[in-house]
Amino acid sequence: MKVAMTVNGTLESHDVEARTLLVDYLRNVVGLTGTNIGCDTTSCGACTVLLNGQSVKSCTVLAAQAAGDDITTIEGLALEDGRLNPVQQAFQECHGLQCGYCTPGMVMAITSLLTENPHPTEEDVRVGLEGNLCRCAGYHNIVASALAASGVVEMHQ
Numbered sequence: 001m002k003v004a005m006t007v008n009g010t011l012e013s014h015d016v017e018a019r020t021l022l023v024d025y026l027r028n029v030v031g032l033t034g035t036n037i038g039c040d041t042t043s044c045g046a047c048t049v050l051l052n053g054q055s056v057k058s059c060t061v062l063a064a065q066a067a068g069d070d071i072t073t074i075e076g077l078a079l080e081d082g083r084l085n086p087v088q089q090a091f092q093e094c095h096g097l098q099c100g101y102c103t104p105g106m107v108m109a110i111t112s113l114l115t116e117n118p119h120p121t122e123e124d125v126r127v128g129l130e131g132n133l134c135r136c137a138g139y140h141n142i143v144a145s146a147l148a149a150s151g152v153v154e155m156h157q
Contacts, residue, residue: 001015001016001017001018001064002014002015003015003016003025003063003064003066003067004067004068005063005066005067005068005069005070005071006069006070006071007026007030007032007071007072007073007076008032008071008072008073008075008076009076012029012030014029014030016029016063016064018062018064019062020062020063020064021040021058021059021060021061021062021063022049022051022056022058022059022061022062022063022065022066022071023035023037023047023049023058023059024037024063025063025066026049026058026071026073029063032073032075034073034074034075034104035047035048035049035058035073035074035104035105036101036102036104036105037059038101038102038105038133039059040059041059042057042059042060042131043133044102044105044132044133045057045102045105045106045109045129045131045132045133046101046102046104046105046132046133047059047105048104048105048106048108048109048132049071049072049073049074049108050071050072050073050108050111050112051066051069051070051071052069052070053070053072053112053115054112055108055109055111055112055113057131072108073104073108074104074107074108077107077108077111085111086149087107087110087111087114087145087146087149088107089149090145090146090148090149091103091106091107091142091145093145093148094141094144094145094148095141096138096141096142096144096145096146097138097141097142098134098136098138099135099136101135102132102133102134102135102136105132106129106132106134106142109128109129109131109132110125110128110129110142110145110146110149113125113128113129113146114146114149114150118150119150119151120146120147120150122143122147125143125146125147126139126143128146129142129143129146
């Protein structure tokens, strides 16, 4: 079947099998490999993207379900001049990653969280990230990155 959606501001239109997951569409058809596949069971959040501005686990959405929608992946977050967006910058400055595998999903989830709640508390961030797992257990710096991006705390220089 033919699916068309806007991915990071670019209209993408491709023939896919009806059972194609959005994560597989983004990685294997569109060629954007920043969205990771971690579990295929919605447990880890490594595949989190923004679907019409809301964070979703792309391993639970069929590409056909996203037809006509606006998708933002980790590759689409950078500012137009190429600089990192505030969440990406905060992850860099606050050491919000260890192995980096969960990082794209964490960044996307935090981006969505900060859209909904621009000034979260530490508890708000921890609750907001409940569906995203860091197997390295780097949550302290991930939470610090989210708070820094929100302007609640200063980023490290």
